[in-house]
Amino acid sequence: MEFVKEFATFLHQNGIIKFGEFTLASGKKSSYYVDLRLVPSYPHEFRKMVKYLENDIAQNIGLDEFDSIVSVPTGGLVIASALAMETVKPLIYVRSKPKDYGTSKSVEGKIYDGMKVVMIDDVATTGGSVVNAIQSLKEVNITIKDAYVIVDRMEGASEALTELGVKMHSILNILEITESLYEQNLIDQNILEKVKKQISK
Template sequence: MEFVKEFATFLYQNDAIKFGNFKLSSGKDSPYYIDLRIVPSFPHQFRKMVKTLQSLISEKIGLDNFDSIASVPTSGLVIASALAIETVKPLIYIRQKPKDYGTENVIEGKIADGSRVLLVDDVGTTGLSLLNAVKALRASKMVVTDAFIIINRFEGARELLASENVRLYEITDRFLSKLKTNRFNLKPKNGLQN
């Protein structure tokens, strides 16, 4: 919980949480937007986030229960890359659609058929991009049973993935409800905070 409060303060202080009218990658409209793309610009906070994610994975499924890490571009891929380095696991990523040049791959990287793949992304909303990644991985003869995200918006991602027998875990629990009611006791913004 200590990391979550610190992380909420960091995101708030650095304008990574915005209120207004936003179109999400899911196509849904939202009164708020969480931009985790700024986190790697703050290496100390980014490292804490990745280490917290690694600890959660170790606690929930164990670091020996997956062979490689996968993500979808772009924000989740940065997190997955850092996690792959920390856990010394191979990394692959899944394109939303095959590229129309070169090898025309949907999955970039190389791992063996039957590999147990851990799926990582930044923010979960409806879960559709994660589900598409699960389907692409399974179509390529890989095993996917678990996905980890940093923030869950609680708009159906867990239920959608559960329908495909994939468990979804997140670092933050009811992050937005705590933020909206200021249960983190956030101080007024005063510039960049690393």
């Protein structure tokens, strides 16, 4: 797939994916780090990524099959905002914890009973933040069947979402990225093996 190869190379060349020893937000150790918050600093690639996402959603789900786009701050929200502009769809978002002033809502934006949404996030590891968001949405009677991430780290997110009846789609996963970089001689076999080992855990 041409986009995967091109995008993987772009991520690597601009230090958006780094290989080494990292500690993730969850406290887990990782042999690589993906910081997609850097992508909007490259408008051409950012737009290409959002367009690819839009086409994928149109083909897999259909743009008429849902009412709104939903995301979680901060990484996914930038992507979801751009996607909402492209698809001319309303945007809502779920706070990680309800605000402790004003309306004390955890879901921000115009919502109504039985509304159908598609969730957008940047990177999925265990799926924790998306799982919490899905539960918040269900509490206010919002229907969600599909979630999209740009990069799936393949460490349990897909399975966690399946348990909630939500299908997770990804534009690319960490294995596709590292294999593509390895085929282009941009990383060595040692790095590829470390990533594979991390996934299999």
